[in-house]
Amino acid sequence: DIQMTQSPSSLSASVGDRVTITCRASQGISNSLAWYQQKPGKAPKLLLYAASRLESGVPSRFSGSGSGTDYTLTISSLQPEDFATYYCQQYYSTPPLTFGGGTKVEIK
Amino acid sequence: QVTLRESGPALVKPTQTLTLTCTFSGFSLSTSGMCVSWIRQPPGKALEWLALIDWDDDKYYSTSLKTRLTISKDTSKNQVVLTMTNMDPVDTATYYCARIDGTYDYSNYYFDYWGQGTLVTVSS
Numbered sequence: 001d002i003q004m005t006q007s008p009s010s011l012s013a014s015v016g017d018r019v020t021i022t023c024r025a026s027q028g029i030s031n032s033l034a035w036y037q038q039k040p041g042k043a044p045k046l047l048l049y050a051a052s053r054l055e056s057g058v059p060s061r062f063s064g065s066g067s068g069t070d071y072t073l074t075i076s077s078l079q080p081e082d083f084a085t086y087y088c089q090q091y092y093s094t095p096p097l098t099f100g101g102g103t104k105v106e107i108k
Numbered sequence: 109q110v111t112l113r114e115s116g117p118a119l120v121k122p123t124q125t126l127t128l129t130c131t132f133s134g135f136s137l138s139t140s141g142m143c144v145s146w147i148r149q150p151p152g153k154a155l156e157w158l159a160l161i162d163w164d165d166d167k168y169y170s171t172s173l174k175t176r177l178t179i180s181k182d183t184s185k186n187q188v189v190l191t192m193t194n195m196d197p198v199d200t201a202t203y204y205c206a207r208i209d210g211t212y213d214y215s216n217y218y219f220d221y222w223g224q225g226t227l228v229t230v231s232s
Binding site (some may be wrong): 091 | 145156168211223
């Protein structure tokens with residue numbers, strides 16, 4: 001199975017900050033990567049897919065980049081509603097599918 | 109409007125078999141490219157993918173749990189059922205079902221719609 005390692009596991013940031021979260025795959029995944037946002041007690045919400053494609057309705061302050069094994073989620077200007085936990089998920093080839101360990105974004 | 113809803117017991121005893129049902133609307137699992145998957149999340153921990161069934165009745169399972177899992181679908185009822193045998197307290201988690209829309213690309217195995225989740229506690 002492809003292992004997904006997210007970093008950091010948590011971070012503290014202020015409103016307006018630029019935030020970057022990294023996801024590393026144990027092998028190349030050819031941009032087959034999705035990012036999700038999860039708030040406490042809620043189901044995850046799809047933010048981006050194919051590493052950099054924004055899901056409909058998601059604010060443009062969210063962006064994704066990367067290639068090969070290394071991918072990044074960036075929030076250009078953190079808003080109060082962005083405090084949440086973020087997960088990456090690889091879908092390279094057929095299942096099994098795997099998620100990263102999550103990054104909790106907290107208020108500084 | 110796409111919706112998914114999980115249902116099943118809130119409490120199961122160790123060694124019992126868990127049966128969860130995902131009832132969905134707004135799409136058909138007989139449409140080429142459509143899939144439904146199960147994902148779980150232990151309290152305070154990360155998401156873990158469990159199983160997937162596609163429009164063609166192909167089934168895929170977590171490598172570590174495949175001996176305990178069975179996924180099936182009833183297209184006429186718009187339902188997907190997951191069974192997990194030999195439940196243990198470590199299986200305590202919120203269980204989600206989610207949709208994969210691979211209608212434009214069969215390799216798009218990411219989840220665009222999720223159910224609200226159902227918490228299953230394993231305890232004697």
